[in-house]
Amino acid sequence: MVAKNPWLVEANLIGGAWVGADDGATLAVVNPATGEGIGTVPSVGRAEVARAVAAADAAFPAWAAKTAAERAALMLKAVEVIRANAEDLAALLTLEQGKPLAEARGEIAGSAAYLQWFAEEARRVYGDTIPSPWADRRILVIKEPVGVVGAITPWNFPSSMIARKIGAALAAGCTAVVKPAELTPYSGLAWGLVFERAGIPAGVVNIVTGKPAPIGDEFIENPAVRKVTFTGSTAVGRQLAGRATTALKRISMELGGNAPFIVFDDADLDRAVAGAIASKFRNSGQTCVCTNRFFVQAGIYDAFAAAFAAAVAALKVGDGFEAGVVQGPLIDGRALAKVEGFVADATAKGGRVLTGGARHALGQTFFQPTVIADATAEMAFARDEIFGPVAPLFRFETEDEAVAAANSSEYGLAGYFYTRDLARAFRVAERLKFGQIGVNEGVITTEVAPFGGVKSSGFGREGSKYGLDDYLDVKYVCIGGV
Numbered sequence: 001m002v003a004k005n006p007w008l009v010e011a012n013l014i015g016g017a018w019v020g021a022d023d024g025a026t027l028a029v030v031n032p033a034t035g036e037g038i039g040t041v042p043s044v045g046r047a048e049v050a051r052a053v054a055a056a057d058a059a060f061p062a063w064a065a066k067t068a069a070e071r072a073a074l075m076l077k078a079v080e081v082i083r084a085n086a087e088d089l090a091a092l093l094t095l096e097q098g099k100p101l102a103e104a105r106g107e108i109a110g111s112a113a114y115l116q117w118f119a120e121e122a123r124r125v126y127g128d129t130i131p132s133p134w135a136d137r138r139i140l141v142i143k144e145p146v147g148v149v150g151a152i153t154p155w156n157f158p159s160s161m162i163a164r165k166i167g168a169a170l171a172a173g174c175t176a177v178v179k180p181a182e183l184t185p186y187s188g189l190a191w192g193l194v195f196e197r198a199g200i201p202a203g204v205v206n207i208v209t210g211k212p213a214p215i216g217d218e219f220i221e222n223p224a225v226r227k228v229t230f231t232g233s234t235a236v237g238r239q240l241a242g243r244a245t246t247a248l249k250r251i252s253m254e255l256g257g258n259a260p261f262i263v264f265d266d267a268d269l270d271r272a273v274a275g276a277i278a279s280k281f282r283n284s285g286q287t288c289v290c291t292n293r294f295f296v297q298a299g300i301y302d303a304f305a306a307a308f309a310a311a312v313a314a315l316k317v318g319d320g321f322e323a324g325v326v327q328g329p330l331i332d333g334r335a336l337a338k339v340e341g342f343v344a345d346a347t348a349k350g351g352r353v354l355t356g357g358a359r360h361a362l363g364q365t366f367f368q369p370t371v372i373a374d375a376t377a378e379m380a381f382a383r384d385e386i387f388g389p390v391a392p393l394f395r396f397e398t399e400d401e402a403v404a405a406a407n408s409s410e411y412g413l414a415g416y417f418y419t420r421d422l423a424r425a426f427r428v429a430e431r432l433k434f435g436q437i438g439v440n441e442g443v444i445t446t447e448v449a450p451f452g453g454v455k456s457s458g459f460g461r462e463g464s465k466y467g468l469d470d471y472l473d474v475k476y477v478c479i480g481g482v
Helices: 046-065 068-084 086-097 101-124 160-172 185-198 212-221 234-246 269-285 298-313 333-348 399-407 422-431 465-471
Strands: 012-014 017-019 026-030 037-042 128-130 138-145 148-152 175-179 205-207 225-231 250-254 259-263 291-297 352-355 370-375 390-396 414-418 436-439 472-479
Touching (some): 046 205, 068 086, 068 101, 068 160, 086 101, 101 160, 185 205, 259 269, 269 298, 269 390, 269 414, 298 390, 333 370, 333 390, 465 472
Parallel strands (some): 414 436
Antiparallel strands (some): 128 138
């Protein structure tokens, strides 16, 4: 399968040329479902990244000077390339990341949708005219691209996370250097082939792979990089944000989450269970917006727990290429150990495992889909992001109690709740301190809506018309002598 996939490339794209690391260093890439090696990619240092930044800087004036319609036309060609080769791109994604092929197909479709959205939105970057306080002057406000963008993307959605950043950057008139995650670099490098086939000029998008430190250091310290966008852990985001702020660079940070999922006793039970499955176990629980804490009102707690555990126990686990699989492996051994630690901590503190709770018989990094009842605030997953297929159920009595518990986290990326009370729907949505709220829905991400969080989940938005703002500078022009 590896040899036959035409989108697997083992070189970096710098200034339109496919190259390796200067010293020949490489990183091995492993299929998490089998433990088998897929291949290698370059492990570059600061010198190669500096050349990529220089290429993006050189390409910036011509790309920014194109009309919005011209940029959009090239981006839409890239959309056509993605859709025409969606099956191969999805297979590559499943191979290196492990998610079920059906989910991978969905991610590739979503990548195309983000790129299409921003291509269309490029033609709607509007400015303003402001009524002047001077009779002989006119005041204009225009928007211009910030310049070269350094983008750092994660392994859990290795295609769509790039689409959200690069789509906005290209639409705004920026050029970019992209660093895909070292665990899933092939889906990132495939974007280079997509842009080549679409005819996007050399140097507009450059893609480099390697260890985070040298690449991040160059992004922060190279004065030609005017914006850094990062998706990843809050700990790393804090470090990057602090250094980028010192360097006076524009930054956007999409960081960790600790999403609550509240089930009120007036909820549609079947709908809540279906939403809980989708919200928790998509991508094996390895999403920043997936539910971390389930709060279930006392009157419906037992019924929800029984129905939810039964549905979870029926989930098929296996290699993402196997028909009917809905949960693949965790990304690596560290992720597996982390999930095991959460379960051990919970059971030691009185948690009851309703289903799952251990490594899967398939071995490798597979873990059983797990539901734990009688969860309490003293358990580690009440504070820390699980990033795995473990669903803890907390019991609550009142609406105020549920909202307070949900908001008690330092994170504020996404939250969900289920109710059939219209007044409660508005009231709780306004009281929850999260950047995104799903009411009676467990999966709400779309290219037309703003994605992002508050508090320790970061700042900035991706997707929607708001997603362009972080890639544009606002310029005030005063025209006198009129």
